[in-house]
Amino acid sequence: MKRLPRGLRALADCAPIDDDAACDRRMRAAISRAKKRKKDFSRQQAFDQAMAKLVKSTPVPAEIAEWFVNEKLAEGAKRSWRSTAGHPAILAIGIALAVIAVVVWIKFDEQMHTFPGAAIAKKLLTVASTTRVSQFGPVKADAGTLTDLFVMKYRLEHYDVPPEFSQLRAIGVRVFDDDEAGRVAQIGVAEKRMQLFLFPARRDSKTGQPEEFQGWRFLEQEGWTAAVRARQGVLFMATVRGPKKDFAAYLPKE
Amino acid sequence: MTGDAAKAQEVFQDTLREAAFHSANQEPPDRYWFFRQARWRCLDVTAQGVQPEVLESNLADVSEHAPEQIAHLDPEQLAIWISAAPDPQRSALALFYLDEFSYREIMSMLELKLGELAHAVAFGRREFQAWLNAAVPAPAQ
Numbered sequence: 001m002k003r004l005p006r007g008l009r010a011l012a013d014c015a016p017i018d019d020d021a022a023c024d025r026r027m028r029a030a031i032s033r034a035k036k037r038k039k040d041f042s043r044q045q046a047f048d049q050a051m052a053k054l055v056k057s058t059p060v061p062a063e064i065a066e067w068f069v070n071e072k073l074a075e076g077a078k079r080s081w082r083s084t085a086g087h088p089a090i091l092a093i094g095i096a097l098a099v100i101a102v103v104v105w106i107k108f109d110e111q112m113h114t115f116p117g118a119a120i121a122k123k124l125l126t127v128a129s130t131t132r133v134s135q136f137g138p139v140k141a142d143a144g145t146l147t148d149l150f151v152m153k154y155r156l157e158h159y160d161v162p163p164e165f166s167q168l169r170a171i172g173v174r175v176f177d178d179d180e181a182g183r184v185a186q187i188g189v190a191e192k193r194m195q196l197f198l199f200p201a202r203r204d205s206k207t208g209q210p211e212e213f214q215g216w217r218f219l220e221q222e223g224w225t226a227a228v229r230a231r232q233g234v235l236f237m238a239t240v241r242g243p244k245k246d247f248a249a250y251l252p253k254e
Numbered sequence: 255m256t257g258d259a260a261k262a263q264e265v266f267q268d269t270l271r272e273a274a275f276h277s278a279n280q281e282p283p284d285r286y287w288f289f290r291q292a293r294w295r296c297l298d299v300t301a302q303g304v305q306p307e308v309l310e311s312n313l314a315d316v317s318e319h320a321p322e323q324i325a326h327l328d329p330e331q332l333a334i335w336i337s338a339a340p341d342p343q344r345s346a347l348a349l350f351y352l353d354e355f356s357y358r359e360i361m362s363m364l365e366l367k368l369g370e371l372a373h374a375v376a377f378g379r380r381e382f383q384a385w386l387n388a389a390v391p392a393p394a395q
Contacts, residue, residue, distance in 0.1 A: 010372035014350070014357035023356060043316045047379060050321035051332070052353040058329035061259060064266055 004030075004037050012041060017048045116211035117202045117235050118219065120181045121228050125221050127186070128195045128239040136172020136188045143170045143187055143196060150175070150185055150198070158232040159185050159198040164250045165238055168194065192246060197237040201230050216251055218244055227251060255296035255348050257337025265295040286363050293345050293363070300337060312384035313377075319392040320383060326390045335385060339378065342366060346374035 004012060011030035016023050023031075034041040084090060139146070144166025150159040154175050172188035178199070187196040201210035210233035219226040220243075227247050228237045240246045256262045269292045276287075317323070336347050342364050349360045361371055 007368075010368050011357070013372035013376040014360075014368070016356065017351075017353045024358070027357070040316055043318055043320065044379065046318075047316045047320040047324070047383070048351070050324035051351045051382075054324055054327060054329055054332050055351045055353070058333065061263055064263060067270065 004033060008033055013044075015041075015045070015048075017045075017052045113217065115213045115217045115228065115230075117199075117228070117230070118217075120178075120199065120202070121219055121226055121235070121237055122221055123178075124181060124184065124197050124199065124237060125219060125224050125226050125239055128197070128226075129222065129224050129241070131186065131188075131195065133172060133188060136174050136186070139170050139173050141170055142166060143168045143189060146170060146173060146185075146187060149173070154183070154185070156183060156185060156198070158234045160231070160234070160236075161187070161196060161198070162229060162231070162236055164252075165189075165194075165196060165236075168196075192240050192242070195239045197235075197239065199235055199237075201233050201235050218247075220244065255293065255337060255344060256300055257334040261299050262296070265292055265299055268295055286359065289349070290363055293348075297341055297345075311377075311381050312388075313380040314384040314387055316379055316383050317387070317392055320386065323386045323390040323392060327386075331389070335382065339381075342370070343374040343378055346371055347378045350375050 003009075008030040011027050012034035015027065015031050015034065085094075139149075143161045144163070147160045150156040156175070168189045168191050170187050171190050173186070175183060175185050178184050181199040183200065185198040187198075189196060201212060203210050210230075212230040212233070215229070217228045219228065224239055224241050225244050225246065226237050226239045227250075228235055230236075238247065238250070256265065269288060272291060273288055336344055336351075338344075339347060345364050346360065346366065349355055349363065355363070357368070357371060360366070361368060364371070366374070
């Protein structure tokens with residue numbers, strides 16, 4: 001008869017007295033193999049059962065027995081979910097998870113709303129907040145008609161103001177060079193003191209094609225909001241000092 | 255564990271008093287707290303009393319007649335025998351034959367490894383069988 005491996009032999013030595021007692025998988029395996037390979041295992045079980053029976057027959061003094069009339073007295077108090085939730089370690093873990101979730105959500109939201117040229121648009125949003133009316137060359141025309149000016153005077157093709165903003169009255173215009181954005185056309189508008197920007201779309205480094213996107217995208221920064229759209233390799237950006245809803249009158253509902 | 259009902263009762267009362275104190279201070283003891291406390295108190299009480307004579311342990315293989323031999327014993331005899339065993343064998347045998355805990359729970363309560371618990375129980379069986387053979391001779395074949 002083969003000897004049991006050391007680990008299983010140790011488990012078999014501690015085998016539960018009652019065969020039906022709940023035990024883990026390793027113990028069940030040890031018992032099963034001990035029954036086959038350990039010749040005195042059945043004697044051990046009979047010995048243990050007789051011992052346990054003798055222990056159970058130990059008389060309990062009346063003074064002690066009366067404590068167990070209501071056994072719940074000796075039962076450890078269970079933690080309620082409130083006291084568990086209020087434990088400092090659980091609270092700390094909960095707060096940490098909440099902060100992580102918020103950061104992940106913010107990053108995810110940023111990724112969802114970002115678009116090619118967003119960094120340049122943010123930079124120009126800062127320009128909008130610092131530009132004074134006196135910096136514009138004065139004009140008195142609809143913003144949509146300035147396309148010809150850009151083509152004829154500055155040779156900027158496709159610098160078209162979209163129909164949504166083309167009817168706004170322009171009060172000033174300027175064209176300047178920016179290190180990152182390239183040639184930027186900036187239009188001052190009387191209504192809501194909006195400013196409109198037109199600048200080249202970012203180009204793909206491999207194909208050289210302008211990176212475009214569909215529909216209007218929005219940016220918010222230091223109390224200013226921008227609505228951006230790409231068309232024919234040129235980004236159009238309308239900026240206003242206020243919330244996104246200020247564009248509701250001009251843009252189609254999403 | 256103590257081999258003396260009066261000492262055991264005293265240990266029980268003291269442990270219960272401390273459990274009540276813990277509960278009153280909003281620190282509910284865990285499930286094994288009571289047994290751990292009672293064990294240490296038993297060991298403390300027995301360490302103060304008269305110590306059993308240290309004898310060379312006799313060992314005998316577990317006999318097929320052991321259940322009949324054990325049936326002839328009084329529970330007090332078993333209690334006295336276990337209380338004379340050295341710890342942690344004493345605690346291991348007491349908790350094992352109480353038949354309330356799994357081997358993992360006993361290991362956790364006594365802070366023993368599996369090999370140590372197995373040795374304590376298996377050695378205890380053989381020692382007890384040797385004592386049993388002397389105290390209650392097995393019926394003739």
